Each structure stands twice: as structure tokens, then as C-alpha cells.
Amino acid sequence: MTARLKTAMVLAAGLGKRMRPITDTMPKPLVKISGKTLLDWSLDSLAHAGVDKAVVNVYYFPEQIVAHVAARRA
Numbered sequence: 001m002t003a004r005l006k007t008a009m010v011l012a013a014g015l016g017k018r019m020r021p022i023t024d025t026m027p028k029p030l031v032k033i034s035g036k037t038l039l040d041w042s043l044d045s046l047a048h049a050g051v052d053k054a055v056v057n058v059y060y061f062p063e064q065i066v067a068h069v070a071a072r073r074a
Contacts, residue, residue, distance in 0.1 A: 005049070005050070005051055006052045007051065007052065008046050008051045008053070008054050008055070009054075009056075009057065010029075010042050010046075010054050010055070012028075012029040012039060012056050013058055013060065014027075014028055014059075014060065015028075015060050016060065019031060025061075026061060027060045027062075027064055028060075029042075030061075030064055030065065030068060037068065042054075043072070056069060
């Protein structure tokens with residue numbers, strides 16, 4: 001029997017320097033690809049894999065990421 005991963009860590013604290021000027025005003029995890037943020041791609045993939053909880057670390061424009069995650073939970 002394989003143990004199921006219940007909690008995952010999403011690393012979302014980078015400055016996104018290589019994506020400038022896009023990341024001058026938003027963190028890289030909130031950049032949209034195909035109409036969906038990079039963070040949402042990751043969180044949706046984790047949920048699809050059966051992960052119950054994701055811990056997201058933040059640093060660059062943290063308030064934007066916190067607001068985005070809160071809106072997902074609403």
C-alpha cells in the first residue's frame with residue numbers, strides 16, 4: 001500500500017527576475033499562462049493528486065498571493 005501525501009509545500013517566494021517587466025508589479029506565481037496563474041496550476045495539480053493541504057511560502061508581493069489563495073478558498 002502506498003502512503004498518500006496529505007500536505008505539500010509550494011515554493012512561491014522568488015523575485016521572478018527573469019520574467020521582468022511582467023513581475024515588476026506582481027509575483028511570478030500570479031503570472032497567467034493559458035488563462036490560469038502558475039500558482040493555480042500547481043495547487044490544482046496537487047488537489048488532483050489527492051493532497052489535502054498546501055502550504056505556500058511567500059516573500060515578493062506576499063499580500064497579492066495571500067489574497068489570491070484566500071479568494072480560491074472562498
